[in-house]
Amino acid sequence: MPVQAFCRFFRSLVVASCTLAALLPPIGDAWAASVQAKRDSDFLNSIGVNSAICQRGEILDKTIECVRYLGVRWIRSGIEGNPPLDKLIYLHQQTGVRYSWGLGSGGTDIKKLLITGEQLAKAGALLAFEGPNEPNNWGITYQGQEGGRNLSWLPVAKLQRDLYQAVKKDPLLKHYPVWSISENGAETDNVGLQFLTIPPGANTLMPAGTRYADFANVHNYIYHPNAPGLADNKTWNAADPTSACKVDGLYVEYGLTWAHHYPGYTESQLLSLPRVTTETGALIGGAITEEVHALNLLSMYLDQFKRGWSYTAVYLLRDRVDETGNQRFGFYRPDYTPRKAAVYLHNLTTILADQGVLHDPGRLAYAIPNEPATVHDMLLQKSNGTFDLVVWDEQIEGTSLVSVQFEKTVPTAKIYDPTVGTNPIQTLTNVRNLPLTLSDHPVIIEISH
Incomplete structure (x- = not known):
C-alpha cells in the first residue's frame, strides 16, 4: 500500500x-x-455538475465516461449555444442523467425553451426549468426593454414570471418544477425576485401574488471575498441558509438582497424554503490544492443535502479550454485525466449506489x-x-x-x-x-x- x-x-x-x-x-x-x-437514492439524485457536454471542446463519449464514473445524476444545461438535443438524449440513454433546462446567459426565448424541454421530457431526460443565468453579469432584452445589470430589473422579473406561467400552462410540462434566476440579490429595483411568490404587503414593483419559481436558485461558491481562506467547516458554512453564511448564499439572495438590501424571507422561513444550487465549487490554486479541492467537493455535496438543498451542481465537470480564468475548477483536467475529486466522488457514489426503490425509509x-x-x-x-x-x-x-x-x-x-x-x-x-x-x-x- x-x-x-x-x-x-x-x-x-x-x-x-x-x-x-x-x-x-x-x-x-x-x-x-x-x-x-433519508433515501440513498435521494442523496445520489441531488448530485449534479455543470458541463457543455459536447460543445466548447468537450467530447460526448468522454462526457458519458465521466458521468458514469462520477455517478452524477443531473447536468445543468439549456438552450444557450443551441446544444444538439439528440446528443443530450443519447447521454441520458447511456447514463440516466437528467437536465435542468435553462435560458442561459442573456437568453429570453421562452417558446424555444419549452419546445426543446418537451423533447427532453418525452425522452425522460428533463429535471426542471431554470430562469436566466446571472442577469447582473449578462443583461437581457425582453419585450423590447433592456434589463438586468445596472438597469431596471423589471424586464427580468417579467421574463421569469412569463416563464413560470408558460410552464404551468403546458399540459406536458406543468408538473416539472421551475427554478428561479440566479443572483437575484443584485436586483437594482425592488421587483420582488427575492420571493418565489410575492406575498401581500411586500411593497414590490411587481404585484403581490406574482409567481416566479418553485425553487430558489443560488450560486454559493465555497470561497468568497468575505470568506476567502481555508477554515474549519468551510463547506458546512457555505451551505448555511441563514445570515451566518459568509459566501453568496441563500440569505443574501432571498433574505436581505446583497446589492440594495431589499427584504425577503425571514431567517426561519429560509430554513424550509425549497432551494437548489446550480453552481458551486472551488478554484484550484495556492492553498486550494487538488487534495483540498477534492475534500471540499466531497463534504460540500453532503452538507448541501443535509442542510436542505434538493439539488447541487458543481462547476465544473471538465476544465474550460475556451476561456481564461476557469481552468482549474473541474473534476477532470482538459485532457480528461481525473483529479482526486473525481476519484473520491466515484468512491462515495459507488459505496452508496442503490438501484432499487425505497418507498418508506425507516x-x-x-x-x-x-x-x-x-x-x-x-x-x-x-x-x-x-x-x-x-x-x-x-x-x-x-x-x-x-x-x-x-x-x-x-x-x-x-x-x-x-x-x-x-x-x-x-x-x-x-x-x-x-x-x-x-x-x-x-x-x-x-x-x-
Whole structure:
C-alpha cells in the first residue's frame, strides 16, 4: 500500500479502544427520538455538475465516461449555444442523467425553451426549468426593454414570471418544477425576485401574488471575498441558509438582497424554503490544492443535502479550454485525466449506489454524544433496508475522536472510507459502541440487520 494511502487509512480506522464514558450508552431519553433515514437514492439524485457536454471542446463519449464514473445524476444545461438535443438524449440513454433546462446567459426565448424541454421530457431526460443565468453579469432584452445589470430589473422579473406561467400552462410540462434566476440579490429595483411568490404587503414593483419559481436558485461558491481562506467547516458554512453564511448564499439572495438590501424571507422561513444550487465549487490554486479541492467537493455535496438543498451542481465537470480564468475548477483536467475529486466522488457514489426503490425509509436509534462542531452525520437507507450512516469531519488540522452509540446491538457494521477506495476498511460484528477517529473527510458505516 502506498504511504499516502496507508496514512489516510490509518487516520480513518476505527479506534480499538475508547474511554469508559464512550462505552456507556446515552442516559435518560436520548433514545426516545430515533433518527429518520433519508433515501440513498435521494442523496445520489441531488448530485449534479455543470458541463457543455459536447460543445466548447468537450467530447460526448468522454462526457458519458465521466458521468458514469462520477455517478452524477443531473447536468445543468439549456438552450444557450443551441446544444444538439439528440446528443443530450443519447447521454441520458447511456447514463440516466437528467437536465435542468435553462435560458442561459442573456437568453429570453421562452417558446424555444419549452419546445426543446418537451423533447427532453418525452425522452425522460428533463429535471426542471431554470430562469436566466446571472442577469447582473449578462443583461437581457425582453419585450423590447433592456434589463438586468445596472438597469431596471423589471424586464427580468417579467421574463421569469412569463416563464413560470408558460410552464404551468403546458399540459406536458406543468408538473416539472421551475427554478428561479440566479443572483437575484443584485436586483437594482425592488421587483420582488427575492420571493418565489410575492406575498401581500411586500411593497414590490411587481404585484403581490406574482409567481416566479418553485425553487430558489443560488450560486454559493465555497470561497468568497468575505470568506476567502481555508477554515474549519468551510463547506458546512457555505451551505448555511441563514445570515451566518459568509459566501453568496441563500440569505443574501432571498433574505436581505446583497446589492440594495431589499427584504425577503425571514431567517426561519429560509430554513424550509425549497432551494437548489446550480453552481458551486472551488478554484484550484495556492492553498486550494487538488487534495483540498477534492475534500471540499466531497463534504460540500453532503452538507448541501443535509442542510436542505434538493439539488447541487458543481462547476465544473471538465476544465474550460475556451476561456481564461476557469481552468482549474473541474473534476477532470482538459485532457480528461481525473483529479482526486473525481476519484473520491466515484468512491462515495459507488459505496452508496442503490438501484432499487425505497418507498418508506425507516428509523435507527443512534447517538453521537458530545459531537464536535466540525463533525456532522446523516442517516441514509438503501432499498434493501441497509442503513448507511455517513459521519464526516471538516477540520483542516488535527482529528476528532467520537463514539457512535446504538440503542440496540448492530449485528454487522462495515466501515468505508471514500478517500481510500470502495471496499470496507473494517468489518465489525455485534456493535453497540463504535469509536471513530475523524479528520477532514467522511466515513460510511454500513449497518445490516
